[in-house]
Amino acid sequence: MSGEKEKPTSSSDLSNFIDHHLQELRTKKFIAVNQIPSEYIKNNYTLQGHVRHVTDNGTLKIEHTPIIELKRLPSYFGTSTSTDKSQHLSVLPAGLDLSHEAVLWLKSHASGKHAWFQMFSRDHETLYCDIRVKQGYFGRISVSSTLIKNSLCKVQDFKTPPDGEYFDSYLRKMIALEHKAAKGGKGIWKDEDSWLMKMLSNVFIRGKGKLKGFFKKDKS
Secondary structure, three states: OOOOOOOOOOOOHHHHHHHHHHHHHHHOOOOOHHHHHHHHOOOOOOEEEEEEEEEEOEEEEHHHHHHHHHHHOOOOOOOOOOHHHHOEEEEOOEEEEEEHHHHHHHHHHOOOOOEEEEEEEEEEOOEEEEEEEOOOOOOEEEEHHHHHHHEEEEOOOOOOOOHHHHHHHHHHHHHHHHHHHHOOOHHHHOHHHHHHHHHHHHHHHOOOOOOEOOOOOOOO
């Protein structure tokens, strides 16, 4: 990725490298997905911001808020700071096949909220993340877990193995929640044949000892 700092070659360089990126993480505002350093995504850093809009395919348009700006508080409490849509990051819940009902839930419960998003992958101009949104004064809810628990979406059919511990942990949790929701036979699981085929598919995947995911390697 052009413009990125050289990788550290000694313990001293490593310390300086970490210090630099921590400072950047605290103070730099990202207005485009391709501005985010590859190291941030590879290391599954968590960013935060305000959900300005939810599109018809369930993409959250988030205005990134650097940590240092939280001292001024406006974004956290929902005060508008930027209405320029070109400065909003496109963020999707990782590994989910969103239904129409899931999109409606996102528009109702995520739009206008402060959000935290742990980055797993990016594809073109979209980030795939574990998203949490503010609830009440101090609470947070997991978007992915809530959608699956309420039978509003399914885990995607995976084609390539995810890479890394966070991927594996996240996806295993989503599949476990999906299995429990499917047994309830509500929402998208009213079709018992669909439930059976999905469960057989997950058993087959686990039998191979791998979770298979749609995530693509970040090529930047």
